[in-house]
Amino acid sequence: xxxxxxxxxxxxxxxxxxxxxxxxxxxxxxxxxxxxxxxxxxxxxxxxxxxxxxxxxxxxxxxxxxxxxxxxxxxxxxxxxxxxxxxxxxxxxxxxxxxxxxxxxxxxxxxxxxxxxxxxxxxxxxxxxxxxxxxxxxxxxxxxxxxxxxxxxxxxxxxxxxxxxxxxxxxxxxxxxxxxxxxxxxxxxxxxxxxxxxxxxxxxxxxxxxxxxxxxxxxxxxxxxxxxxxxxxxxxxxxxxxxxxxxxxxxxxxxxxxxxxxxxxxxxxxxxxxxxxxxxxxxxxxxxxxxxxxxxxxxxxxxxxxxxxxxxxxxxxxxxxxxxxxxxxxxxxxxxxxxxxxxxxxxxxxxxxxxxxxxxxxxxxxxxxxxxxxxxxxxxxxxxxxxxxxxxxxxxxxxxxxxxxxxxxxxxxxxxxxxxxxxxxxxxxxxxxxxxxxxx
Numbered sequence: 249x250x251x252x253x254x255x256x257x258x259x260x261x262x263x264x265x266x267x268x269x270x271x272x273x274x275x276x277x278x279x280x281x282x283x284x285x286x287x288x289x290x291x292x293x294x295x296x297x298x299x300x301x302x303x304x305x306x307x308x309x310x311x312x313x314x315x316x317x318x319x320x321x322x323x324x325x326x327x328x329x330x331x332x333x334x335x336x337x338x339x340x341x342x343x344x345x346x347x348x349x350x351x352x353x354x355x356x357x358x359x360x361x362x363x364x365x366x367x368x369x370x371x372x373x374x375x376x377x378x379x380x381x382x383x384x385x386x387x388x389x390x391x392x393x394x395x396x397x398x399x400x401x402x403x404x405x406x407x408x409x410x411x412x413x414x415x416x417x418x419x420x421x422x423x424x425x426x427x428x429x430x431x432x433x434x435x436x437x438x439x440x441x442x443x444x445x446x447x448x449x450x451x452x453x454x455x456x457x458x459x460x461x462x463x464x465x466x467x468x469x470x471x472x473x474x475x476x477x478x479x480x481x482x483x484x485x486x487x488x489x490x491x492x493x494x495x496x497x498x499x500x501x502x503x504x505x506x507x508x509x510x511x512x513x514x515x516x517x518x519x520x521x522x523x524x525x526x527x528x529x530x531x532x533x534x535x536x537x538x539x540x541x542x543x544x545x546x547x548x549x550x551x552x553x554x555x556x557x558x559x560x561x562x563x564x565x566x567x568x569x570x571x572x573x574x575x576x577x578x579x580x581x582x583x584x585x586x587x588x589x590x591x592x593x594x595x596x597x598x599x600x601x602x603x604x605x606x607x608x609x610x611x612x613x614x615x616x617x618x619x620x621x622x623x624x625x626x627x628x629x630x631x632x633x634x635x636x637x638x639x640x641x642x643x644x645x646x647x648x649x650x651x652x653x654x655x656x657x658x659x660x661x662x663x664x665x666x667x668x669x670x671x672x673x674x675x676x677x678x679x680x681x682x683x684x685x686x687x688x
Contacts, residue, residue, distance in 0.1 A: 254423040255291040257351040257381075258282050261370035262297045263334040263363050266327065266663045268313045270302060272501035272534040272557075274453040277387070277411065278357045279441035284412055287439040288427050290419075293351060294445035295344050297370060298335040301448070308499055308532060308557065309450035321365060323651075323658045327671065333366065338373065345377040353422050354378065355415065356403065358387035360634070362661040364400065371402050382422055386411045391472055392637045393657050410458075410473060412438075436483045443491060451499035451532070452491045456484045456514065460505035465572040465640040466563075466606070466633065469505050476506070481517035489527060501532045501557075508541035516546065519553040530554050536561030536601050538575055542584035544591075551591040558593065559629065560584070563603045564617050572606070572641060585624045598626040604679060605633035607641065607648035607667045611679065618683050628683040632662035632676075 260275040275296065282292045302311030313334035320331040336344075354374055358367050371383055385403035397406045407414045416427045430437040435458065443449060459473035491497055507515060522529065531550075536559045550558065562576060581600075588598055600621045604614055614630075621628045635645035635653050637660075642653075648667040651659035659666050665676065 253289050253291050254353075254419075254425050255293065255349060255351045256285055256419065257293040257295070257348065257354045257378075258285075259294075259354065259356045259370060259374065260296040260298055261356055261358065261363075262336075262366035263313065263359070264318065264331070264365035264369065265334065265360075265363060265661065266324075266329040266331055268315075268334040269306075269310070270298070270313055271310050272308075272451060272453070272532055273298070274446060274449065274501075275357055276441055276453045276455060276503055278355070279443060279446060279453075280438065281355065281411060281415060282442035282445055283439040284416075284429065285419075286442055288416075288429065290425075292442065292445065293348050294442070295341065296335075296447055297341055297366075299447040300336045300340075308530070321658055323656050324661070324664070327664060328673065329663065333369070341370075341373055342377065345374065350378060351381055353419055354381050354383045356383060356385050356387075358385060358389035358397070360660070361389045361393050361637070361657040362634070362659070364389050364393070364397070364657055367397075367401055375402065384415065384418060386415070388468075388472060389657070392468060396657055409471075433477070435477055435479045440487055440490065443495060449495065450497065451501050452488065452495075452497050453503055454484070454488070454500050455479075455503045456481070456518070457504050457506065461509065462506065462574055463640070464563075464575070466603070466636065468636045468639055471638045478514060481514050482521060484518050485521045485525075485527075488522065488529065489525070492527065492529070498528065499530050499532065501534055503535060505535060506538065507533065507535075508537050508546065511541055511543075511546050516549055519549050522553065528554065530556050532557035533559050535559070539584035540575065540577065540580045542587055544587045547584070547587035547591040547593075550588070551593060556597075557599075558588070558597055559599045559601060560626070562600050562617075562621070563631075564613060581620075582624060585626050589625055595625050595627055599629040600626045601629050601631045602683070603633050604630050604676070605662065605665045605667055607644040609633075609667075611675065614679055615682055618679070622685065630680060630683050632665070633667065634660050634662040635666055636660070 258278050282294055285292050300314050303314040305311040315332040315334055317330055317332050382404045384405045385401050386407040390397045390406050391408040394406050394408050412432050420427055457478040459476035460469040461476045539560050602617050618628045645667050646653050651666050653659050
């Protein structure tokens with residue numbers, strides 16, 4: 249790579265919201281793209297607008313993002329909370345841009361649909377510094393709300409779905425540069441993500457698969473990654489050892505949507521090989537594990553391999569035809585938690601995600617799930633439902649919501665409880681206290 253190689257700037261934009269917490273969040277898709285471009289001889293600049301020291305540090309590198317108060321957007325004016333920008337200051341962002349050689353293209357990713365004001369603010373600043381450089385926007389918001397993104401983001405091009413192939417095609421035309429990528433369908437053929445470009449990285453963000461074989465009615469995984477693919481478990485081991493040796497990191501956060509499927513052929517192979525090589529890590533599962541695959545053997549390996557942050561994706565303890573997913577059958581939650589406690593995990597180690605705010609969901613269902621999780625010796629973790637365009641539950645969300653979800657992505661914000669008849673902080677507070685063990 250030399251100064252004649254094309255230069256591309258990759259940006260992870262600010263978050264704009266009422267609240268934001270960094271729970272093992274890093275822009276891994278963008279870092280994979282950076283690694284692919286570097287392997288193709290492109291000079292890559294990388295700015296993470298979210299990579300600021302935490303205002304209130306938490307365990308294992310998690311913590312509250314620093315917040316700069318911003319005017320509340322008009323659609324959210326009735327919400328009694330302070331709206332803000334999360335991440336680095338605007339001055340720090342402008343300084344980082346000013347220190348760069350002019351790139352030939354700028355790639356911006358996106359996350360929650362209702363965080364789009366952070367995308368537009370990021371692109372606005374970029375335009376002021378590099379007015380003639382083409383801006384390409386991809387990621388979750390771009391994929392789920394492409395028409396809105398084309399109208400409001402000020403990007404020159406909006407890319408939807410998995411990005412590597414499309415980005416290379418568009419950059420080839422923009423830069424007049426010929427790419428010879430590996431087989432992009434083979435996850436083991438892809439270069440490692442460019443983690444060395446990430447600022448303040450204190451854990452390894454890891455994907456052992458892409459997509460999900462399940463079709464939960466509230467989830468957009470199938471739209472974001474239409475095909476479920478897995479890496480070879482020994483290739484995952486090699487990547488972990490590579491980052492431990494090159495970055496000195498031992499904490500690992502799995503980003504998989506379905507990590508535990510067929511564990512004897514995948515996760516247990518990874519953990520057994522790491523043990524055979526005497527390689528010690530500390531693991532975290534922020535995306536949640538499917539309890540139906542938590543056998544006694546799996547639970548034992550999770551404990552022996554040092555899984556420190558365990559989240560289980562249960563969503564509701566209700567069973568039967570009313571469930572919106574295939575995550576839970578009769579007796580599976582009870583068995584999984586019994587195996588985990590038998591392996592040595594305590595209630596504080598076991599967080600069980602429960603969705604709140606689903607269309608038509610009654611508080612008594614949430615309360616029953618909270619009580620059941622606590623009875624079984626685990627910790628309920630309330631996850632606020634955000635309506636997602638294109639999911640099977642989207643029509644029901646649109647029908648239930650008092651807001652115009654189809655027109656304005658800001659109304660997807662789970663802080664609004666957009667599928668409740670009216671916003672009620674008191675209603676949520678009662679459920680939150682119940683989850684914390686404070687009976688109301």
